[in-house]
Amino acid sequence: MAAHHPRESQWPKKELPEARKIMKQIGAQIPRIVESIQVDWSALGRVVAEEVKSSEDMPPVAASTKDGYAVIAHDGIGLKKMVGVSLAGNIYQGAVEIGKCVRISTGGIIPEGADAVIMREYTELVRQDQQSEETEIICKQAVQVGENIRLPGSDVRSSDVIVPFEAQIGSAEFGILNAFGIRTIKVYKKPVVTVISTGSELVSPMVENVPLGMVRDSNAPQLVALFKEHGFNVIDGGRVVDDKEGLDKKLTECLEHSDVIVTTGGVSMGEQDYMKNALLHLGFKIEFGRVSMKPGLPCTVATRESASERKLKVVLALPGNPASAWVCSHLFAVPLIRDMSGYRRINHTKINVRIAQDIKLGDRPEFVRAFIEQVGDEDDGHPIAHVTKNQISSNIGNLVGAQVLLELNAASADKTVVPKNGLVKALILSSNGNF
Ligand SMILES: Nc1nc2c(c(=O)[nH]1)N[C@H]1C(S)=C(S)[C@@H](COP(=O)(O)OP(=O)(O)OC[C@H]3O[C@@H](n4cnc5c(N)ncnc54)[C@H](O)[C@@H]3O)O[C@H]1N2
Numbered sequence: 001m002a003a004h005h006p007r008e009s010q011w012p013k014k015e016l017p018e019a020r021k022i023m024k025q026i027g028a029q030i031p032r033i034v035e036s037i038q039v040d041w042s043a044l045g046r047v048v049a050e051e052v053k054s055s056e057d058m059p060p061v062a063a064s065t066k067d068g069y070a071v072i073a074h075d076g077i078g079l080k081k082m083v084g085v086s087l088a089g090n091i092y093q094g095a096v097e098i099g100k101c102v103r104i105s106t107g108g109i110i111p112e113g114a115d116a117v118i119m120r121e122y123t124e125l126v127r128q129d130q131q132s133e134e135t136e137i138i139c140k141q142a143v144q145v146g147e148n149i150r151l152p153g154s155d156v157r158s159s160d161v162i163v164p165f166e167a168q169i170g171s172a173e174f175g176i177l178n179a180f181g182i183r184t185i186k187v188y189k190k191p192v193v194t195v196i197s198t199g200s201e202l203v204s205p206m207v208e209n210v211p212l213g214m215v216r217d218s219n220a221p222q223l224v225a226l227f228k229e230h231g232f233n234v235i236d237g238g239r240v241v242d243d244k245e246g247l248d249k250k251l252t253e254c255l256e257h258s259d260v261i262v263t264t265g266g267v268s269m270g271e272q273d274y275m276k277n278a279l280l281h282l283g284f285k286i287e288f289g290r291v292s293m294k295p296g297l298p299c300t301v302a303t304r305e306s307a308s309e310r311k312l313k314v315v316l317a318l319p320g321n322p323a324s325a326w327v328c329s330h331l332f333a334v335p336l337i338r339d340m341s342g343y344r345r346i347n348h349t350k351i352n353v354r355i356a357q358d359i360k361l362g363d364r365p366e367f368v369r370a371f372i373e374q375v376g377d378e379d380d381g382h383p384i385a386h387v388t389k390n391q392i393s394s395n396i397g398n399l400v401g402a403q404v405l406l407e408l409n410a411a412s413a414d415k416t417v418v419p420k421n422g423l424v425k426a427l428i429l430s431s432n433g434n435f
């Protein structure tokens with residue numbers, strides 16, 4: 001059987017920029033879906049599909065920005081009789097007149113007649129009653145009209161935009177939506193992503209004594225976790241053995257409820273690598289079947305038209321090596337899913353870093369896992385990056401602690417090494433939705 005197995009890949013190697021362009025084109029073909037949700041914790045991280053406007057002024061009335069006394073500015077320094085208190089949540093109903101004041105707390109409503117607040121620190125207590133309530137104070141400093149007062153609408157005016165179209169709901173947006181009592185909001189619906197591990201050697205991570213030749217499935221937990229970190233709607237689709245019928249069945253089953261499927265394993269040259277054929281058999285178009293990058297050479301992406309609201313199903317069939325699956329997920333799956341979820345910025349932020357050691361360049365562009373030294377180089381401000389453990393793509397240890405992916409070119413005739421302290425581009429592996 002193996003003798004008939006091809007000795008060369010039929011899939012042309014795409015250059016990385018071309019593969020990225022194809023991913024963008026796929027994203028552009030998929031319509032974004034709008035849904036209405038409650039403004040509760042589940043709204044965090046969602047992308048807003050409408051411009052949210054305020055319905056009222058904030059603050060609604062003039063309020064104090066300091067703890068002190070509401071006074072009339074031109075009344076000047078000297079003795080003031082205290083006629084009442086205006087605490088946050090407790091309105092003083094009377095009015096302030098010349099020679100009088102009202103004790104006020106930060107956020108308290110400015111009483112009628114008053115046009116300034118003098119801070120407590122610039123006053124002196126003269127008299128108090130038997131209940132220790134202040135009755136007379138001296139203002140030791142003059143105040144200007146409007147001093148320590150927030151005017152109505154000085155924060156937000158009625159009909160101002162409070163959360164812009166396509167903003168992501170983070171703590172600040174969540175806060176302002178709550179400040180205005182907005183209970184429902186239109187957001188982009190998250191695509192459903194299913195992760196499937198393929199491989200006849202795989203056993204559950206729960207297995208204590210793994211038989212020789214078998215391995216615990218770590219790709220599915222790793223990728224489900226990565227997608228959860230990004231706030232995606234992800235399902236663990238389980239494992240399937242390397243077998244044509246089994247793969248067909250599993251993919252067909254998962255396609256029913258998924259917009260995107262991410263599989264690992266079975267995409268290279270092995271005699272049991274059926275994934276590409278399974279996709280072709282299910283009517284998918286292979287958009288690319290190899291990418292000139294390390295790790296991730298056999299990274300495969302396929303699409304098929306669908307009658308669903310997204311109009312297109314996408315399968316990212318990633319290599320089984322743990323580092324390859326993880327890096328390809330960052331580079332291809334995360335930006336596509338972010339795109340489908342309505343994010344404006346879908347790619348990782350790139351920064352320049354200095355490398356802490358010589359790095360030998362390979363025959364393909366390479367994404368090297370690295371961490372950033374806490375204290376940057378104070379001479380020029382570039383963070384210093386240290387490569388994590390042995391970078392071989394079958395290793396899993398090099399992913400632990402990785403904060404950036406160093407983006408290195410392939411070696412050329414005149415450049416085979418990036419020397420220590422050399423500057424290289426690095427992708428920040430933040431799961432922060434703002435990227
Ligand atoms: N003759 C060639 N051989 C290989 C080539 C090639 O071009 N010609 N490419 C190599 C590259 S590059 C990669 S990457 C791997 C990818 O192979 P597959 O995607 O077919 O992956 P598998 O063979 O199924 O598995 C590879 C490796 O990863 C382990 N694995 C798989 N799934 C999991 C999982 N869910 N959890 C943990 N570990 C997993 C698997 O046991 C294998 O050790 O192919 C090279 N070969």
Ligand code: MOO
Nearest residue numbers: 295296297324393
């Ligand atoms: O490209 Mo593979 O992912 O190097 O081992």
